[in-house]
Amino acid sequence: MDRYLTADHLALRERVNRFARDAIEPVARELDESGRFPWENVKAMADMGLFGIAVPKELGGLGLDQLSYILVVEELGKFDASHSITVSAHTTLGMSPILNFGTVEQKERFVPPLARGEVLGGFGLTEPGAGSDASGTRTRAERDGDGWRINGSKIFITNAGVGEIFVATAVTEPGRGAKGISSFIVCKPTVDESIAAAVGCGHLETLPFTDGVRAGEKEAKMGWCASDTRELHFEDAWVPSDQLLGEEGRGFINFMKTLDSGRIGVAALSLGLAEGALETAARYTVGREQFGQPVWDFQQVQFKLAEIATDIEAGRHLTYHAAWLMDHGQPFAKEAAMAKYFCSELAMRATLGAIQAMGGAGYTSDYPVERMMRDAKICEIGEGTNEIQRLVIARKVLEELRIDPVVGEAPQRVMEAAGA
Numbered sequence: 001m002d003r004y005l006t007a008d009h010l011a012l013r014e015r016v017n018r019f020a021r022d023a024i025e026p027v028a029r030e031l032d033e034s035g036r037f038p039w040e041n042v043k044a045m046a047d048m049g050l051f052g053i054a055v056p057k058e059l060g061g062l063g064l065d066q067l068s069y070i071l072v073v074e075e076l077g078k079f080d081a082s083h084s085i086t087v088s089a090h091t092t093l094g095m096s097p098i099l100n101f102g103t104v105e106q107k108e109r110f111v112p113p114l115a116r117g118e119v120l121g122g123f124g125l126t127e128p129g130a131g132s133d134a135s136g137t138r139t140r141a142e143r144d145g146d147g148w149r150i151n152g153s154k155i156f157i158t159n160a161g162v163g164e165i166f167v168a169t170a171v172t173e174p175g176r177g178a179k180g181i182s183s184f185i186v187c188k189p190t191v192d193e194s195i196a197a198a199v200g201c202g203h204l205e206t207l208p209f210t211d212g213v214r215a216g217e218k219e220a221k222m223g224w225c226a227s228d229t230r231e232l233h234f235e236d237a238w239v240p241s242d243q244l245l246g247e248e249g250r251g252f253i254n255f256m257k258t259l260d261s262g263r264i265g266v267a268a269l270s271l272g273l274a275e276g277a278l279e280t281a282a283r284y285t286v287g288r289e290q291f292g293q294p295v296w297d298f299q300q301v302q303f304k305l306a307e308i309a310t311d312i313e314a315g316r317h318l319t320y321h322a323a324w325l326m327d328h329g330q331p332f333a334k335e336a337a338m339a340k341y342f343c344s345e346l347a348m349r350a351t352l353g354a355i356q357a358m359g360g361a362g363y364t365s366d367y368p369v370e371r372m373m374r375d376a377k378i379c380e381i382g383e384g385t386n387e388i389q390r391l392v393i394a395r396k397v398l399e400e401l402r403i404d405p406v407v408g409e410a411p412q413r414v415m416e417a418a419g420a
């Protein structure tokens with residue numbers, strides 16, 4: 001038995017693996033080339049409960065743990081990163097802030113349709129002037145009657161077009177920096193209403209849609225091509241006071257907490273990519289002959305794939321451990337940042353290594369590894385770049401060692417030296 005995984009975890013992983021092999025693998029290349037959003041598979045994943053894995057049953061979810069969710073993201077990522085990020089952005093970014101910081105009324109109103117996959121969700125933090133420095137938010141929310149009027153724009157928002165329920169940050173008290181930022185729940189209709197009606201998910205007439213919220217055009221990207229990434233615009237968008245999420249002025253800090261858990265999801269997606277690349281390269285090199293022998297038999301190829309396999313094992317421990325800490329209510333920000341940066345860099349190494357081991361075939365779209373390489377790159381950037389992850393980790397290291405970054409000594413030792 002695996003140290004982290006129970007029989008239920010393994011059964012869930014097997015179920016998702018079967019679904020992904022049957023329904024995702026055959027269409028992944030076409031989706032990558034066309035950039036089409038996979039609505040039919042979204043409906044199938046909704047029916048399997050994959051949009052509400054760790055959500056309590058009474059709020060429409062499966063009531064499973066965080067590790068179960070991580071396994072699903074990893075397994076989907078093995079076959080197609082776009083499917084995986086659609087689930088992950090919806091779950092950790094769009095829905096979890098409402099679960100974690102919402103009132104009872106907000107949870108009962110917005111979580112069940114998200115958890116059941118009736119509509120998709122997303123999270124609007126990034127702006128043209130606020131990327132790594134999210135405290136640079138310019139989107140403004142001003143009090144207006146019994147509500148707030150929001151103006152501004154978010155960029156690079158996953159599910160912005162296809163989704164209907166969003167959590168977005170806006171400045172409510174200018175001049176207070178991060179402490180002047182709040183977050184709001186806003187709804188807008190999906191851009192694919194007719195497709196949503198045809199597949200039976202994606203649009204809910206009864207949501208409180210806000211006039212003045214609209215999605216921009218789809219971004220042209222090098223990877224995650226079947227994931228929907230757009231701007232999200234707020235033009236005199238008025239939301240009632242009961243759609244302020246959490247306390248006023250706590251939007252920034254709550255989003256930082258949300259990103260901590262999101263990073264475990266990106267780590268899992270990256271692991272899936274690395275595993276998919278390893279499997280493809282292993283199958284190919286065993287079957288491909290050069291110099292009268294399978295390419296696999298060249299020791300250099302075996303060494304490369306052995307290194308990738310070892311890295312995957314290390315990444316899995318980091319990722320499952322971060323999820324385990326989260327499930328057990330323990331601090332996990334450092335571990336999530338470590339898992340995210342290690343696994344995303346591993347996904348790049350693994351996909352590049354797989355292409356090299358497969359030669360020219362790996363470079364063509366006849367095999368999925370070139371797509372996996374393009375899909376892996378954004379994992380080093382999204383949900384906080386890997387430079388930002390290293391900053392988070394470095395700060396935690398000083399905290400744990402109780403070293404004051406200003407004086408360079410453990411506060412206790414400084415006090416002792418001063419005779420305290």
Ligand SMILES: Cc1cc2nc3c(=O)[nH]c(=O)nc-3n(C[C@H](O)[C@H](O)[C@H](O)COP(=O)(O)OP(=O)(O)OC[C@H]3O[C@@H](n4cnc5c(N)ncnc54)[C@H](O)[C@@H]3O)c2cc1C
Pocket residue numbers: 089093122123124125126130131132133155156157158159221224229378381382383384385386387388391
């Ligand atoms: C496909 C895609 C999907 C996305 N989905 C979402 C989403 O759903 N919601 C959302 O809110 N955002 C989303 N994003 C935005 C993403 O989180 C940001 O792109 C990311 O945080 C980096 O911000 P930036 O692009 O502005 O880069 P910048 O902040 O401009 O960074 C540029 C470079 O400077 C480096 N840098 C910046 N500050 C420092 C520092 N202090 N120390 C060292 N190096 C530094 C960075 O590491 C990077 O290499 C998405 C982006 C993409 C491309």
